[in-house]
Amino acid sequence: LRLILVGYGNVGKSFHNLLDQKREMLRRVHGLTPKVVAVVDKGGAAIDPRGLRYDAVSRVKHRSGTVSAMPGAGRSGAKASDIIGDVDSEAMVELTPSNLRDGEPGMTHIIEAMRSGKHVITANKGPLALALPALDELALHNGVRLLFSGTVGGGTPFISLIRRSMRGNEVVSLRGILNGTTNFVLSSMERNRSTLEDALSDAKRLGYAEADSSLDVNGLDAAAKLAILTNVTFGRKITVSDVAVEGIGSIDQGAILRASERKTPIRLVAEASPEVMGVAPREVSADDPLCVYGPLNAMCLAMEGGWQVSVVGKGAGGLETAQAVLRDLVELRESLSSPGQAPGSPVESLYG
C-alpha cells in the first residue's frame, strides 16, 4: 500500500517511525506492506517510489528543517496539492496542524486526495469539524474511504468503539471529556488549589498543552471533537458552528472547591444526543466514569435500554495519535480485498 504522508511534525514523525518499527508485525498479522512514497512538509517534499525510510527522512528534517533537502529525493518548494495529485499512491495520510477557522491547509489536501482517487487517513480535526458531511459525500462520490480515528481521543478508540465495536446497539446520548488540557487544569485547580493561570503553565511545562492554549480554554477544541463524534454517532450532519460552547476561562476557583467538597467535581463536559449538542463546565459525580483526573479523556455512551459503556485514555499525544492513524491504516487495508487494489471498493456513508 503506497502512502503520501503530508505533515511531518510530532504526529507525522511518530507515525512514520511506527510504520518502520512495526513493519514485520504489519506484514505478518495484517498482510500490510506500507510504503511511504512521498513526505510533504511546508518546505516542499521528498519523493521516492521505492519507499522512504523514517531514519533517513527524520535526519534530513532535523538537520535542514524540511524534508525537501533530501539528496536525490527532495523537491524544494513543491506544492502539497501538486504532490498529492501527481504521485502514484493508494492513500494520503494528512497530519498537518488543525485549524478551526477554515480547515486549511488540511482541507485542500483532503479534497485533492479524494478527487485523485486516494483514500484519506487524517488526524486533523479542522476539516472534519468544519465539513464532515461534505467530505463524507465527496469520499462516497470518489469511491474512497475517509478515516479519522486520530481526531478524537488520541490513542483511545472513541470513534472505532462507536463505529465498529457497538454496531447493532443504539446510542441514546454521549458525554465526553474531550480536551486533556482543560481536564488537567480543572484537576489541578481542584486538587492542588492552583489558579487557572498556574495550572495552564504547568500543563504547558509538562507538554500537555500547546503554547497557544486559547482553543483549549475557550472550549472550541472540545466542540470540534464533539461535532465529529455527533456526526459519527447519530448520523447528524452538523459542524462545529452548530455546537453551543462555554469554556473554562471565567471559571471560579471557589466554585471548583465547593463542587469538589460536594463530591461533584467540575469538568468540561461535551454532550450530544439526537436533540442536544454542547460543551460547558458541569458538575459530575465523583463516581461517574467521566470524572477522570489529569490529562485524560473519557467518553460515556448511554445505550437504549438504560445501560452504559465508558472508555478512558490519554488524550492527544504524538505517539497515541500516531497509533490511531496506524489503526486506520490496518482498517483501510482490511476493507480492500487485496493489498495493492485500486480505489473503488464499496464505501459506506457515515449517514446510512
Place this chain on the structure above:
Amino acid sequence: LRLILVGYGNVGKSFHNLLDQKREMLRRVHGLTPKVVAVVDKGGAAIDPRGLRYDAVSRVKHRSGTVSAMPGAGRSGAKASDIIGDVDSEAMVELTPSNLRDGEPGMTHIIEAMRSGKHVITANKGPLALALPALDELALHNGVRLLFSGTVGGGTPFISLIRRSMRGNEVVSLRGILNGTTNFVLSSMERNRSTLEDALSDAKRLGYAEADSSLDVNGLDAAAKLAILTNVTFGRKITVSDVAVEGIGSIDQGAILRASERKTPIRLVAEASPEVMGVAPREVSADDPLCVYGPLNAMCLAMEGGWQVSVVGKGAGGLETAQAVLRDLVELRESLSSPGQAPGSPVESLYG
C-alpha cells in the same frame, strides 16, 4: 439469515425480543433480516421455517415451561443436537447456562453446529474457557465463524475493543475487573462496612448474583473470562485450568478498610500478559480506572509505548448480554458478502 436459538432463559428471551424490536433498524442499517427458525430448551424445541416470533414463543414458554408446547411447531423431547444438525440455518446462537466443569451442554451444541457448517454465536463461557483453542481450530476447519462477545464484560465490548478497535496496536498486558458480583461485594464491604455474607445477600436480592455464587466468590468465573481474554489478546492457547486463582472467600474486612484508608482499595483483579495469568485480590489505586464501585466490570489495556486504554460498563445482565449477542450477529452478517450466503467465507483464526 436463519438462526437456531438454543437456550431460552433470561439472555435467550432478551435476545429474541431484541431481534423483533430492532427488526426495522437491522434491515435498514445493516441489511440484516434474521429469522429464528428454531428455538430449543430443555423440554424440546419449536421449529418453523417461516420464523418464530418472540411474543408467541415467550408466551408458550411462560405458560408451559417449555417452548416445545407450541401448537403446530412444538417438538416435545426433541434433542438439541438433532435439531442443530438437522434444521436448515446459517447460524446457531448458543445461550445455555455456563458450566465450567465440562462445558456441557453448550460444548456439544457448539461442536455439532460447526460440524454441520453453521456459524456459532455464544454467550456461554464454559466451552470457551475450557477449549477455545480447539474450538477455534474446528471453526477454521469447517469454514465457519465463532463469535463470543457476550462471554466477557456483558454489554461492554471488551473482546471487540481488542479484536476490532485496537487492531494494529500491540497490547503489552491487560488487567480486568471481570466479575460484577465480587466487585459489588468488595465495594459494600468497603463503603458500607458490610460483612462478606451480608454483601452477598444484598447482591442476590438486587439481582447482581445468582442463587449459587460460589464461582463468583472463589474467583473461577473471573478466571474463565480471563482465559478467554488471554486467548483473544495474546494469541496464547490456554484454558481456565492454566489460570492461577485466588478468590475473595477468606478476605479480611479489616484489610479492606485499611486499604481503603490508604486510597488503594482491594479489588478482585484478573491480570494477563504473554508471561503472567492470574486472578487475585489486589490493592489498586483509587485513581486507577480499574477502581470501579458496585456491580461494574472494567478492563485496562497497557499498550506498547507506555499508554493505556480502559473501558468500564455493567457486567453480565440479560439485556446487556443479549445486546452483545446482537453485535456479534451484525458482525457475522457483515463478514458474509450477501445475507443468505452459505458458510465457507474466509475465516480468520484467533491465533494468527
